[in-house]
Amino acid sequence: MTASSPAIPAALVQSARDLIAAANRVLIVTHIQPDGDAIGSLLGLGLVLRAAGKEAVLGCDDPAPENFRFLPGAGEITPEPEGEFDLIIAVDISDPRRMGAIGARLGRPPHILLDHHLTNQGFAAVNLLDAEAASTGELVTELLEPLGLPLPQPAATCLLAGMLTDTIGFRTSNTTPKTLHLAEKLMEAGAPLATLYKAVLNRRSFEAVRLWAEGLAHLNQDGSIVWASLSLKGRRASGYGGAGDADLIDILTTVRDAKVAIVFSERADRTVKVSWRSSPDINVAQLALSFGGGGHAPAAGAEIPGTLAEVEKKVILATKALVNGAAPST
């Protein structure tokens, strides 16, 4: 799709425009366990509607993740929107169940849905869906002018935060020329790119870095396979509260000539969580499946019984067989 081709029929946009023009009190709702694009779209559209003279209530079952609480309006997000609404808009929600308790209490579908998830079937009266948008923030930005809505600076900031989250700073393969074009518009409206980049993408807890240190203390390479191992003891010593690897695997994937990156995480139940990432020519989903797990061709995982040493040994053997072109053997 080029920057100018219309992904959404003009008649649908016109319907949404009419609904918004007629509304006074609007509920905007995003999905449970919101990420940066959910929060950015929710706040961005909310602040846009306020600038257009509407009352806008910001609904989500869960609060904004810590990295997004600095965004204007983040403190106003409520799990219990009160009163009557003459318009309900859902953003970044791929499936009606992801509206959570708010959705259940509404007792009716949203009037308008804005989303970019490929799997979205549409569950609102007016579905503004574009799977080629790299983020819902991008889609909202693109539709503001057709919807007859303004772009105040605080809204631009929120929308760019959403865009940065889903494209990991314009680095994902679904980032298009249009993405950059719309980001340019947000910057021109006053969104502070460098500040947002740091706040959204380049900030983590001290404990997360300590978890990396624990994992990198057991860093290995065998040909084009690079791996790190997190013992239960190391995880506890780090003080890291999350269940995952704090994106340690993303560091391993940056190693030059590494075709497969693996993180082994020891669990308290005598299993080991194994995560694989691979270059495009190698399908690790198949390998994960052979260990009772699953995933996508370039990113998969499995939970495998055994000690860290046992699981490491058999997984590295099987991964080597895959990389060398043989069938994986468990």
Add this chain to the structure above:
Amino acid sequence: MTASSPAIPAALVQSARDLIAAANRVLIVTHIQPDGDAIGSLLGLGLVLRAAGKEAVLGCDDPAPENFRFLPGAGEITPEPEGEFDLIIAVDISDPRRMGAIGARLGRPPHILLDHHLTNQGFAAVNLLDAEAASTGELVTELLEPLGLPLPQPAATCLLAGMLTDTIGFRTSNTTPKTLHLAEKLMEAGAPLATLYKAVLNRRSFEAVRLWAEGLAHLNQDGSIVWASLSLKGRRASGYGGAGDADLIDILTTVRDAKVAIVFSERADRTVKVSWRSSPDINVAQLALSFGGGGHAPAAGAEIPGTLAEVEKKVILATKALVNGAAPST
């Protein structure tokens, strides 16, 4: 400056356009020890000129760094350009001495200079300088149309590589709406953003990650100060060939609530190299100066005699005094 204001007088651009139109055999030269923007601008402009029917020779005293050797034309860069040239264009060169041996042999200044460094005084016949461009790749891209030059896909790839290098993937504070606008044009000409991002910014040696592991094994925090220490033994064990910290300090600066990040690197001569990074409200240049070093307000360094433990102790004390608003004491 907005996206439309002309940073460079039209008459200068017209002079350069005339010189290029009249030329047949062009030497393009970039600075010694080239970075990604130097290489990207050199190759990008070279491929542009070839698409315009010129013979273009690509000159640099040093070869492209490893991360940029995949770029089209990188293998053709020569430290000894041969034959006669009817036009010499220097790119990304802030000072004529940085033309190196090639510049010395030329025995004359370049006809045209394209650069974005603030300190550039101009040393060519026609100086196309714009310190508000975030990269020379950006400046070259912007000038192609005014110079009457085409934008073939391989050139777009090289120019975007330059842009990504100098803006670290559009995250530096000098990234403007215009930067994104010109990056959009390069993508539309076929530059593969996601592939370039990974190749240019997200690739490092296994030994570099092992150096991180060594440093992170000595990770500490005291209030808003976070630091890591690299012993000489750890550096040798990592096998890392570089002299620096492989950007370990960039990881420390991402720690939430860290106002100052420090890396201590033990040297063979019983000194310790200390690097500071700070948030905008703290000036570490002053601190580095008090230890006999120097630098900029947010990024400074010093080489301090003593053991790792001795230097760590006094530097942390002085840094705490600075962070707490007192004068630094050594």
